[in-house]
Amino acid sequence: MREEAEIIRQEYLRHDKKFPHVWCPGCGNGIVMGALLRATHNLKLSKDEIVLASGIGCSGRMPTYIDFNTVHTTHGRSLTFATGIKLANPELSVISVMGDGDATAIGGNHFIHAARRNINITAIIINNSTYGMTGGQYSPTTPYGSKSTTSVYGHVEHAFSIAELAVTAGASFVGRGTVYHASHLDKLIGQAITKRGFSVVEVISNCHVQHGRRNKLGGAVEMMQSFKNNAVTVGKAEKMTTEEMEDKFTIGILADIDKPISTEEYRRINRQAERDADKVVKAKVKNGVKRYEE
């Protein structure tokens, strides 16, 4: 275990310039980063074939530290960049890491469309129930009644369940884990990367500094303890009543379906278009481009 951690540290982190990192001590982001690295290491992916894209936020800083091809994009737009990268070079393994605000507020539209489109990209969403970087304002996953710097009287809106949203939007693979269940998270992320199609891993994480503190949830340790207590595996949850599930959430695989993948469909279109060049010419004539005889 120790040894593996050391190999991963040596092999995948950008040591020359980028440490110490910007995250607060105890932040869940580091655990997600560790899980991601263990997953890609276990899958024996080469660093050259992985692109890690992110949006803006504390979570968005992750690619800075990792020695993959990395893109720190604009707030909420990570998946749009990832889409272009993947279509331009389908050989690349494209992973997008986002915050909850990033992925489901400003980037919500991109998120559901990426799921619908089913391009072979892995989306990791670190859900810490708040806008960490900008100082703890409420996000689309801030629970009803919670305090935040913009809901000082208690939050009056209702939260998204990100994983369920992804299922409904049509993602091929959807999993949810927590930063407490670290080795489970390694596996989930690994499965998501291996899955062909758009895959989503929602990670319940702690922002004890901005969210925990304001809601008397304790520090990093207490928050992780609560993830341990409140997480119920998908299988177990099926046997529980709605009342029993109150204040709890499911972890595990919420969806794993097979449907045509856009990236491959595009390849098919390329082949077809090249084969059907004649037909295309006719269509072009119809479209008014070619007004002369071949």
Add this chain to the structure above:
Amino acid sequence: MKSEQQLPVLLQGNEAIVLGALAAGCRFFAGYPITPASEISELLSLRLPEAGGRFIQMEDEIASMGAIIGASLAGVKSMTATSGPGFSLIQENLGYACVAEVPCVIVNVMRGGPSTGLPTSPSQGDVQMARWGTHGDHPIIVLATSSVLDCFSITIKAFNLSEKYRVPVIILSDEVVAHTRESVTLPGPEEIRVIDRIAPSVPPEWYKPYAANNRGVPDMAAMGSGYRHHVTGLIHDEKGFPTQNPQEVDLFQRRLHDKISKGFNEIQVSKSIMMEDAEVCVIAYGSVARSAMRAVKEARAKGIKAGLLQLITLFPFPRQIVDSALRQCRVAVVPEMNMGQICREVARVNRSETRIVKHNRIDGQLITPEEILKYLVSV
């Protein structure tokens, strides 16, 4: 199969942009439907696949712009096309392309604004927005098309400049240029010069993705080519990592501007028509330049020494070219389908006694040759 080029073809401006893009090596397009730019998307959805490229319709223009930046980072020449409302949405990621120095081409087929405005009427209302639309000081190249043939050659030029200087290039077309059909003979492949970004030649461990060289334009490695590096919209050092060090920030910001200044001579393109002995001139661009040309010819027929300076590069503003036209002429007429967005640039560079006369139409109608001729006759 004969090439489309070299034979007379009947094309509209939007189609010529597509053919220009393909000839320039564009192999990725992301867009969102909008009048009067949609034909560009439609035709590329047909043509890109057979060229081995990819077309995608995104959920909005913010996403289109993100996708073309992504594709370009992966080494593929990319373009999007839109009109006013969509042009507003691309501005966020356009700034990213400026700061991360990602080559890409953005076509804005201008229509009447503000807001949803006049969807099917021509306009030149987005000229200053093309220059300053995204926040922060940033260099950018803006080219204007006035004819179908222009649409073809300017699109190629746009890709070439974008690749060479690692800067987004905006093509401003308008509803009239986009939809007018003309019979044109396009240059053959051997007459077309295509420029590609320069890939690094050093070993990957030496590669500094944002290091200044004598051109001021860093070599660009495609993602997945073995040159792992970091790309960010934050101001970065020469390795691409965020920095707030004032010296590094200053160095970076100035290099962004300087790389464009260094290329002024090549970037600034214009056409001087009957300018040799002109005493009055029209300074125009886009479809208005067509009317201006006609007006100048008619003025000449009346014995008036008129000339036309047609601007193709709008930004960086061709200060020297305009300045010398102004020094030569008593009067310069600047007709525009806006309230004077280029006229203010002309006035800014005017260091002589030349009178600058503006003529503006913002009713969604074309400026006619007669309107311009009236000025040429009366001044």
